Amino acid sequence: MSQNSLHIAHVVHRFDTGGLENGVVNLINSLGSEEYTHSIVTLKGHSTDFAARIKTANVKFYDLAKKDGNDLSIFWRMNQLLKQLKPDILHTRNTATLELQLVGWWRRVKLRIHGEHGWDVNDMHGQNLTYRKLRKLLKPFIHQYIALSKEARDYLLDIIKVKPERLNHICNGVDKSKFSPKKDITRTSPFVIGCVGRLEDVKNHVLLAEAFVIASKQTQGKVDIQLQLIGEGSCRDKVESILTANDCIKASWLAGNRNDVAALMTEFDIFVLPSLAEGISNTILEAMACGLPVIATNVGGNAELVQHDHSGYVVNVSDPQEMAERILDYVGQPELKMQHGQNGRALVEQKFSIQVMTSAYNNLYRTGKPAILDPGSNTLP
Incomplete structure (x- = not known):
């Protein structure tokens, strides 16, 4: 392990089949295993089959076992876990995990990042006023934001009033070798x-x-x-x-x-x-x-x-x-x-290559500052 290795605590609702979770898999598999270690912290556990998509050995899983509804004890369990792990970076994703940034601030995690990957069925297009107030309330405790889409980026800028220097627009990347056109393009019915x-x-x-x-x-x-x-x-x-x-x-x-x-x-x-x-x-x-x-x-x-x-x-x-x-x-x-x-x-x-996506995340994790991206192209200048 490199002396400059960074430990990231990724916090998700549940690590199971889904676009957000698939993005985490692609990112972890693409970041250097000597440069990073990863802790995946879940509120509701993980799927063993889905977790098998991670191909590196530098990842451990931790489950906070959140109860349905309001479960204030989760903050205590998160505090104990961060005290044990001592990560360099806390990276929460979507509204379900946003409140745990408070614990990251309390434990003085050096770099605290929150990603907005897509709207929840209870918060279509960011219109839920309770969630909007929550985002504004927790804004001082977060160093950097990641918006995957222009819609999310504009929402964070215009509604939540996140400063541009704290906002990253990083699109997902795709494995072009794994997902590629069929060589024999002759198709038959149906x-x-x-x-x-x-x-x-x-x-x-x-x-x-x-x-x-x-x-x-x-x-x-x-x-x-x-x-x-x-x-x-x-x-x-x-x-x-x-x-x-x-x-x-x-x-x-x-x-x-x-x-x-x-x-x-x-x-x-x-x-x-x-x-x-x-x-x-x-x-x-x-x-x-x-x-x-x-x-x-x-x-x-x-x-x-x-x-x-x-x-x-x-x-x-x-x-x-x-x-x-x-x-x-x-x-x-x-x-x-x-x-x-x-x-x-x-x-x-x-x-939309994985290489461009990984480069942007690596820059953010290493510097704590946004890379300059062309928002329409997902490419570094």
């Missing part, structure tokens, strides 16, 4: 519409199911189309009910959580993300890296990633008819599907 994400209300799979029903009726007897949903969650029954009621369940595959997402994505024809709220979506970047055109709702950072009518389409968050029409555009125009997919892959290669 035409596969794919989505990867937790089956929860905020991911809005109901919209996609409704759009698929519309598209299926219009292609019936002409083109065989199939819906593949990768992920698990509380909305599974609701989505299945819509598909079953409209005789579309046999043309659908609800695969649950999978460890072979990269391989499954290469079998998609297009990728659709119907979310109600997003930060910077890892799955959009992964789909673009696989050479897939993307249809995404116009929320959060989606429009930063998907260039409308160039690498995909950005659609209304509540209009299944519009989403269905965009799906049918690709079904009926193979050359358009191929061109938009190629454009998306080119954008990933130019702007």
Whole structure:
């Protein structure tokens, strides 16, 4: 271990399948194992299978075992843990862990960072007044902020009044070698519409199911189309009910959580993300890296990633008819599907590599100051 090694305590709600958590995995795997050690502190434990995605040996897990509702004892447990760990950096993520910055201040952690990765279903677009007051109240205890999307960056600047010199805009990066286009691009029936994400209300799979029903009726007897949903969650029954009621369940595959997402994505024809709220979506970047055109709702950072009518389409968050029409555009125009997919892959290669993301985080961790980023490109000057 290097004498200049830094110890980071990453605090997340639960370390399990999700875009935020996947970003942590990519970051830890990319930062030098001799330069960093990591403690992943969770409020609600972790998935052993998901944790296995971390490929370095410099990581330990700690669970604060937070009780449901208000649990003031969590502050005492966090205090005892930080007293034991003595990290150089405390890095909390999203509202669920924000209050624990108070403990970091009390224990005099040298660098305290908070990341805003995306909106919670209880705080769509930062409109929850209680959370807004909480962010303002805790602002003096945080040294640096990370906003993954322009929406989050503007919210922190304009609403929470974070000073620009304390704000970093760092987009996610994608592993271009792991997620890459299928070498044999000749596709046979069926035409596969794919989505990867937790089956929860905020991911809005109901919209996609409704759009698929519309598209299926219009292609019936002409083109065989199939819906593949990768992920698990509380909305599974609701989505299945819509598909079953409209005789579309046999043309659908609800695969649950999978460890072979990269391989499954290469079998998609297009990728659709119907979310109600997003930060910077890892799955959009992964789909673009696989050479897939993307249809995404116009929320959060989606429009930063998907260039409308160039690498995909950005659609209304509540209009299944519009989403269905965009799906049918690709079904009926193979050359358009191929061109938009190629454009998306080119954008990933130019702007959204893991190397650029890691460089920005490394600069922040080492200096405690923002790197100068081009907010639209995620590239260092």
